[in-house]
Amino acid sequence: MYQIGRSLSWVVKAASFVGAICVVLMMLHVTADVAGRYLFNAPLPGTTVWVANYYMIIVVFLAIGVAEEQRSHISVDVFTDLLPDRPRNVLSVFATLVTIAVVTVLMISGYTEAVKKTAMTATKEQGSQLFEVWQSYWLIPAGAALMIAVAAYRVIATVTGARSGLNEAPPEANFIND
Amino acid sequence: MTDAGIGLTGLATLIALIAVRVPIGIALIGVSFTGLYVLMGPRVAWGAMAIVPYEFTSSWILSSIPMFLFLGFVSYHTQLTRGMFNAARIWLARFPGGLAIASIFGSAGFAAVSGSSIACSAAMGRIAIPEMLKHRYHPELATSTVAVAGTIGAMIPPSIILILYGVIAQISISQLFLGGVVAGLLTALGYIIVVLVRVWLNPDLAPEKDESVTFREKIMALRETWPILLIMIGIFGGLFGGVFTPTEAGAVGAALACLVAIVTGQMTMARFLTAARETLMTTAALLIIAIGASLLTRFLALSGAGDLLSNGILSIATNPVLLMIGIVLVYLLMGMFLEPIGAMLLTLPIILPVVDSSGWSLLWFGVVLTKLLEIGMITPPIGMNVFVIKSVVGDLVKISAIFRGVFWFVVMDLVMVAILCAFPDLVLWLPGLLD
Amino acid sequence: QQLTFAGGWPPNSAPTAKLEEFATAIGEYSNGEVTAKVFPLSLLSFAEANAGVRDGIADMTANLMAYFPAEFSHFNMLAEFSELVELEEFSGELSSLAFTGAIMEYVMNSCPDCMSQIAAQNQVYLGASSTTSYVLQCAVPLKTVDDLKGKRIRAAGAYWARWAETVGAVPVSMSINETLEGLNQGVVDCTASNTADFVNFGFIDVVKYLYLGLPGAQFNVTYTMNKDSWNGLSDANKQALLKAHAKLTADITWVYILEGRAGKERAPEKGIEYGPASDELVAMNREFVAKDKDAIGQIYKDRFDITTGAEAATALTELMTKWTALTKDVSGPEELQEIYWNEIYSKIDASTYGK
Numbered sequence: 001m002y003q004i005g006r007s008l009s010w011v012v013k014a015a016s017f018v019g020a021i022c023v024v025l026m027m028l029h030v031t032a033d034v035a036g037r038y039l040f041n042a043p044l045p046g047t048t049v050w051v052a053n054y055y056m057i058i059v060v061f062l063a064i065g066v067a068e069e070q071r072s073h074i075s076v077d078v079f080t081d082l083l084p085d086r087p088r089n090v091l092s093v094f095a096t097l098v099t100i101a102v103v104t105v106l107m108i109s110g111y112t113e114a115v116k117k118t119a120m121t122a123t124k125e126q127g128s129q130l131f132e133v134w135q136s137y138w139l140i141p142a143g144a145a146l147m148i149a150v151a152a153y154r155v156i157a158t159v160t161g162a163r164s165g166l167n168e169a170p171p172e173a174n175f176i177n178d
Numbered sequence: 179m180t181d182a183g184i185g186l187t188g189l190a191t192l193i194a195l196i197a198v199r200v201p202i203g204i205a206l207i208g209v210s211f212t213g214l215y216v217l218m219g220p221r222v223a224w225g226a227m228a229i230v231p232y233e234f235t236s237s238w239i240l241s242s243i244p245m246f247l248f249l250g251f252v253s254y255h256t257q258l259t260r261g262m263f264n265a266a267r268i269w270l271a272r273f274p275g276g277l278a279i280a281s282i283f284g285s286a287g288f289a290a291v292s293g294s295s296i297a298c299s300a301a302m303g304r305i306a307i308p309e310m311l312k313h314r315y316h317p318e319l320a321t322s323t324v325a326v327a328g329t330i331g332a333m334i335p336p337s338i339i340l341i342l343y344g345v346i347a348q349i350s351i352s353q354l355f356l357g358g359v360v361a362g363l364l365t366a367l368g369y370i371i372v373v374l375v376r377v378w379l380n381p382d383l384a385p386e387k388d389e390s391v392t393f394r395e396k397i398m399a400l401r402e403t404w405p406i407l408l409i410m411i412g413i414f415g416g417l418f419g420g421v422f423t424p425t426e427a428g429a430v431g432a433a434l435a436c437l438v439a440i441v442t443g444q445m446t447m448a449r450f451l452t453a454a455r456e457t458l459m460t461t462a463a464l465l466i467i468a469i470g471a472s473l474l475t476r477f478l479a480l481s482g483a484g485d486l487l488s489n490g491i492l493s494i495a496t497n498p499v500l501l502m503i504g505i506v507l508v509y510l511l512m513g514m515f516l517e518p519i520g521a522m523l524l525t526l527p528i529i530l531p532v533v534d535s536s537g538w539s540l541l542w543f544g545v546v547l548t549k550l551l552e553i554g555m556i557t558p559p560i561g562m563n564v565f566v567i568k569s570v571v572g573d574l575v576k577i578s579a580i581f582r583g584v585f586w587f588v589v590m591d592l593v594m595v596a597i598l599c600a601f602p603d604l605v606l607w608l609p610g611l612l613d
Numbered sequence: 614q615q616l617t618f619a620g621g622w623p624p625n626s627a628p629t630a631k632l633e634e635f636a637t638a639i640g641e642y643s644n645g646e647v648t649a650k651v652f653p654l655s656l657l658s659f660a661e662a663n664a665g666v667r668d669g670i671a672d673m674t675a676n677l678m679a680y681f682p683a684e685f686s687h688f689n690m691l692a693e694f695s696e697l698v699e700l701e702e703f704s705g706e707l708s709s710l711a712f713t714g715a716i717m718e719y720v721m722n723s724c725p726d727c728m729s730q731i732a733a734q735n736q737v738y739l740g741a742s743s744t745t746s747y748v749l750q751c752a753v754p755l756k757t758v759d760d761l762k763g764k765r766i767r768a769a770g771a772y773w774a775r776w777a778e779t780v781g782a783v784p785v786s787m788s789i790n791e792t793l794e795g796l797n798q799g800v801v802d803c804t805a806s807n808t809a810d811f812v813n814f815g816f817i818d819v820v821k822y823l824y825l826g827l828p829g830a831q832f833n834v835t836y837t838m839n840k841d842s843w844n845g846l847s848d849a850n851k852q853a854l855l856k857a858h859a860k861l862t863a864d865i866t867w868v869y870i871l872e873g874r875a876g877k878e879r880a881p882e883k884g885i886e887y888g889p890a891s892d893e894l895v896a897m898n899r900e901f902v903a904k905d906k907d908a909i910g911q912i913y914k915d916r917f918d919i920t921t922g923a924e925a926a927t928a929l930t931e932l933m934t935k936w937t938a939l940t941k942d943v944s945g946p947e948e949l950q951e952i953y954w955n956e957i958y959s960k961i962d963a964s965t966y967g968k
């Protein structure tokens with residue numbers, strides 16, 4: 001059980017690294033486009049497509065599993081904190097089960113749409129060029145699957161009382177998240 | 179059950195789910211999906227889930243959110259913001275409560291590179307509170323001042339709340355930013371007045387003044403402010419000089435902050451990656467709520483519950499003053515418990531049609547709304563800025579003491595809201611000027 | 614039966630008002646058997662409209678097919694031929710009325726590929742409206758072909774980007790909502806936008822020059838309906854819906870012309886130079902169009918393996934001749950509706966169309 005948690009945590013770490021790289025790439029890509037346009041009258045073709053259809057989708061959907069592991073999803077605990085431990089833990093398991101159910105819907109619907117877009121070889125137009133975007137649709141079911149895996153592992157670990165292998169303490173300054 | 183009945187039941191379920199600690203975004207998505215399923219059948223529900231999350235997220239305009247967050251995190255982790263506070267501290271050394279006022283100035287400076295309120299109080303809390311406690315300031319004053327000054331971070335541009343509002347209300351983001359400038363500066367001014375009055379009434383709150391500052395020290399201190407000033411000038415100069423658009427400003431600003439941090443020698447790989455990771459998680463946590471709110475809009479529209487509620491509000495609040503008081507009360511109440519962006523996204527589908535049909539300026543309302551939402555950041559029981567400060571000071575100060583200290587600032591905030599309502603031109607003249 | 618129409622135009626805009634009239638007309642024409650409710654922006658954005666109607670979130674929509682290059686390659690190729698309206702024999706303030714008629718007639722009668730593409734998206738094609746022509750709206754003056762070199766021009770789609778590249782300008786992709794600020798602050802020198810957007814998006818407040826006659830071409834708004842919703846209607850009610858669409862296509866096309874006129878009237882008081890581009894520029898543009906007409910077919914052949922480009926260009930040119938004659942003296946939307954009904958919609962067999 002602990003080993004499963006460790007491997008899951010490793011996958012989350014990898015997703016987090018890829019996402020962080022995309023944050024940096026987004027910055028560099030847009031800055032290069034601005035510089036190219038302003039200084040050399042030569043904007044980078046496809047910047048808005050790359051930013052919207054790739055970086056944004058990766059930064060959000062690959063990261064929802066990371067946020068789940070580190071409990072960064074925003075929730076309201078003012079009422080549950082008034083409860084004694086036991087009912088509070090029951091509600092916590094309930095909330096995670098709801099999360100799993102909802103994200104499963106997201107995963108399935110994301111998957112069916114990705115299949116359609118792949119069959120279509122979906123593209124987006126920017127300027128006079130076309131850019132393929134169908135690949136990016138797969139990031140939604142992939143990210144959702146990671147989030148489900150993390151949440152399901154947490155429920156099982158909580159209910160069985162097993163030692164969790166997840167890395168739940170976020171790095172420094174988690175409270176800066178807003 | 180009627181369609182509108184299904185819509186209202188959905189809203190009630192939503193509130194119940196949020197209360198038992200289901201993440202806000204998940205609750206929104208779950209209720210919208212189930213609601214659409216009951217109302218329109220499986221095809222529509224699955225269809226909406228297949229379309230909205232991707233289409234909402236793959237937005238060029240929204241990409242400024244991670245970029246402005248990154249700018250703020252980089253500035254914070256590489257300590258680019260420290261110099262601003264130091265300079266204010268030295269220049270205001272002779273004033274009663276000078277350090278507290280300096281922390282407000284510091285926050286206003288940090289606000290110009292940070293999109294969010296919490297980042298602003300966290301950054302300034304670590305820099306300013308130890309300094310104030312060292313000079314025997316009353317902990318209540320020291321902590322509460324920094325907690326409230328953080329809210330300036332969401333008023334003065336860049337501002338995540340204003341970006342999201344602009345996207346949803348379909349109005350110009352740079353116009354909104356300009357509207358936020360005056361409201362943010364007025365907020366800072368109001369807080370300074372509160373500090374001065376409180377210290378004047380009770381000099382023990384801020385006993386020590388530093389009389390030994392020399393002119394040379396003052397000049398030297400100004401030299402430390404260049405990193406933030408350079409980034410600010412870069413962003414606003416580029417925006418109004420035709421180099422880039424507001425959407426692009428976040429990315430260019432973040433790149434500029436990275437360069438400046440490399441020059442000051444504060445940039446390390448670890449800090450850089452921490453800033454990027456925090457950007458990633460914050461963006462995901464915010465946008466999953468925004469996606470949920472976007473789905474809820476469809477559900478409320480199709481069920482007719484949105485129209486029902488909007489019309490209900492309009493028929494109860496028969497004149498504009500009453501309507502505004504009602505809106506203020508609603509947001510104060512929600513602000514007690516909810517996180518501001520969640521609260522905004524949750525309510526805009528119902529409130530925007532009301533505002534629109536009242537003939538109010540959407541730009542002005544966006545700024546007032548931001549102000550109202552930010553009050554929620556400092557009111558009990560859930561006041562995120564206060565919690566942030568608490569985590570900085572540890573056991574030194576009780577959380578109830580910080581909330582107590584916040585009280586007079588909240589009164590000032592309400593006065594400020596009244597002023598902004600009475601004189602909408604305060605918000606509108608700057609955007610009008612540069613139109 | 615109650616049908617829903619998801620519109621991507623903002624709630625208080627002129628097109629949305631026309632959608633409301635369209636909804637009322639459906640009720641009238643069907644003797645109250647079918648009603649329609651319009652959701653302006655609250656249900657589906659333009660980006661979501663295609664998949665939304667495909668999945669039945671709304672029954673009908675204004676589908677901006679240009680957003681979906683792969684899904685609607687045939688339609689998009691035809692829409693690019695709207696550049697024909699800039700040729701001397703077709704150009705004029707009312708050219709969008711003719712192009713709307715020409716493209717609808719071609720799609721419904723001569724484009725089986727279009728019909729299978731729309732069916733693949735689980736929808737039925739019920740008509741289209743064309744915006745007014747795209748013109749250069751600039752902060753800087755342009756007199757000669759050389760003046761265009763290096764100018765940053767906001768381009769809304771492939772045609773305009775290709776045009777900008779060919780004339781030596783720099784096409785810039787920018788969302789329509791950012792364009793006003795982009796022009797104001799000088800991120801771009803010009804926008805290529807239609808004469809209605811000149812007013813609707815506030816460009817009238819920041820540009821100093823508006824040059825009619827280039828780069829030309831028009832944006833095509835398509836009206837589509839969920840296939841199952843369509844086939845759930847009786848033949849009589851389908852007939853009523855076709856009739857209402859004759860009104861909708863006429864009304865929206867006309868509304869763009871009215872908005873364009875309003876901009877032209879307000880331009881002088883704003884000190885804007887509003888008029889035809891110099892002869893040199895117009896001549897260059899017509900030369901571009903004449904060549905590009907053949908290039909379009911080749912581009913769509915390379916990208917999507919479409920082989921009907923040349924044939925469509927010829928057919929649409931002929932149709933434009935017919936439709937320019939039919940619409941050149943039209944004075945209002947009712948008259949236009951009548952023409953679209955008589956020439957196109959009345960000839961559709963409601964019992965087999967879109968089955």
Ligand code: NA
Binds near residue numbers: 331334336
């Ligand atoms: Na800010």
Ligand code: NA
Binds near residue numbers: 516
């Ligand atoms: Na609160």
